[in-house]
Amino acid sequence: MSSILIRDSYVLMADYTTKVADIAIKDNEILAVGDIPADFKADRVISGKDHFAVPGFVNGHTHASMTLLRSYGDDMELMDWLNNRIWPTEAKMVEEDIRVGGELAVLEMIKSGTTAYADMYGPHMESVAELTIKAGIRGILARGAIGLFPAGRQVLEDNVKLYESYNGAGDGLITIMMGVHAPYTCPPEFCEYARELAGKHDIPIHIHMNETQSEISQITEKYGKRPFKYIEDTGLFDLPSIAAHCVWLDDEDIAIMKKHNVSAIHNPGSNMKLASGVSPVPRLLNEGINVALGTDGASSNNNLDMLEEIRLAAMLHKVNELDPLAVPAKIALQMGTENGAKALGLDKVGKITAGYKADIVLYDLNRAEWCPRHDLVSLLVYSANSASVDTVICNGKMLMEKGNVLTMDEERIIKEAQRVAMDLVNR
Numbered sequence: 450m451s452s453i454l455i456r457d458s459y460v461l462m463a464d465y466t467t468k469v470a471d472i473a474i475k476d477n478e479i480l481a482v483g484d485i486p487a488d489f490k491a492d493r494v495i496s497g498k499d500h501f502a503v504p505g506f507v508n509g510h511t512h513a514s515m516t517l518l519r520s521y522g523d524d525m526e527l528m529d530w531l532n533n534r535i536w537p538t539e540a541k542m543v544e545e546d547i548r549v550g551g552e553l554a555v556l557e558m559i560k561s562g563t564t565a566y567a568d569m570y571g572p573h574m575e576s577v578a579e580l581t582i583k584a585g586i587r588g589i590l591a592r593g594a595i596g597l598f599p600a601g602r603q604v605l606e607d608n609v610k611l612y613e614s615y616n617g618a619g620d621g622l623i624t625i626m627m628g629v630h631a632p633y634t635c636p637p638e639f640c641e642y643a644r645e646l647a648g649k650h651d652i653p654i655h656i657h658m659n660e661t662q663s664e665i666s667q668i669t670e671k672y673g674k675r676p677f678k679y680i681e682d683t684g685l686f687d688l689p690s691i692a693a694h695c696v697w698l699d700d701e702d703i704a705i706m707k708k709h710n711v712s713a714i715h716n717p718g719s720n721m722k723l724a725s726g727v728s729p730v731p732r733l734l735n736e737g738i739n740v741a742l743g744t745d746g747a748s749s750n751n752n753l754d755m756l757e758e759i760r761l762a763a764m765l766h767k768v769n770e771l772d773p774l775a776v777p778a779k780i781a782l783q784m785g786t787e788n789g790a791k792a793l794g795l796d797k798v799g800k801i802t803a804g805y806k807a808d809i810v811l812y813d814l815n816r817a818e819w820c821p822r823h824d825l826v827s828l829l830v831y832s833a834n835s836a837s838v839d840t841v842i843c844n845g846k847m848l849m850e851k852g853n854v855l856t857m858d859e860e861r862i863i864k865e866a867q868r869v870a871m872d873l874v875n876r
């Protein structure tokens with residue numbers, strides 16, 4: 450392993466203040482911020498002058514290989530889009546599509562400062578695990594099992610196999626969750642089977658919840674209870690769970706989330722684009738529910754840029770509540786970093802402080818949008834964009850330096866993704 454010293458950068462401290470300090474990284478951990486031990490010897494010294502060091506972003510919900518379907522069917526109703534565009538095309542995906550789409554996603558995430566992502570997709574998640582390890586970021590991977598599809602149960606069983614072969618792989622970069630797509634695609638016996646399989650290994654659950662009003666009325670009509678009660682009754686929430694979207698919630702839903710410590714993954718970009726609605730994020734935060742952020746797939750966002758998602762979270766709730774104090778910059782940033790790590794069960798991830806994993810992004814401040822430097826957190830959330838991401842370190846390893854990704858071949862991936870995506874839709 451190696452050691453890195455970042456000199457004189459502005460650092461986002463654990464309490465969300467900023468100060469100029471050195472950061473010492475030993476192996477995969479932050480050894481010290483500020484007072485560097487006199488005997489610390491760095492293999493690499495990086496000048497952090499005029500740079501801002503922030504924790505790598507945690508994308509709490511995405512479908513990585515869906516990047517191949519970016520711009521393929523926009524401005525459509527969710528069910529029309531899924532039934533007529535997405536699902537028929539996904540059914541034709543082969544291993545190469547999953548791999549190349551995954552590479553494109555991970556490349557885009559590294560370039561926009563994301564060092565951990567929760568993916569729900571498949572098949573061939575082994576390829577996604579391998580490419581993620583090679584690229585050097587954290588992948589919290591799950592299949593997206595759909596109980597209405599004939600192979601649904603097999604997908605759950607494959608998810609367990611994925612857990613057995615990849616949980617903890619790549620020096621801990623990879624962890625595995627159990628993906629149960631959503632209440633409206635997964636009948637009760639199917640959810641119970643997922644619960645039984647996941648329970649054997651304590652595999653956490655990744656599920657879509659309460660994204661649209663129509664799915665709630667559909668479940669309520671069919672089962673006489675709302676989706677949160679429905680899933681609670683299958684036992685799935687007895688396992689650590691993340692629930693993507695959580696747009697339409699009532700008091701009972703929120704009580705269930707609190708009771709089982711379900712983390713909400715807020716996807717403002719996707720919810721706005723698909724006109725799903727506005728998640729009651731300020732209320733969830735007030736109630737002490739852990740709220741993290743996700744981009745959702747690149748075909749409903751349409752990018753995987755977490756900084757954009759952080760800004761959208763800060764903006765959407767202000768206008769929705771007609772309150773400029775709703776979701777301040779600091780809280781939005783916290784949702785995109787440490788809350789995400791907590792939701793995904795990543796230990797000591799999401800802050801720049803001694804003992805935490807060295808997942809650090811450096812922004813280049815020598816740009817117009819970063820000037821003047823009255824308040825760096827405010828600049829990051831309300832003014833900057835990901836073009837100023839300069840350096841990305843994950844698990845103590847340099848993944849990007851001066852804008853160049855070191856662990857992936859950017860030119861090859863973009864070329865290949867274009868070719869494979871065209872082939873896929875014409876297949």
Ligand SMILES: [Zn+2]
Pocket residue numbers: 510511512657693745746
């Ligand atoms: Zn999703």
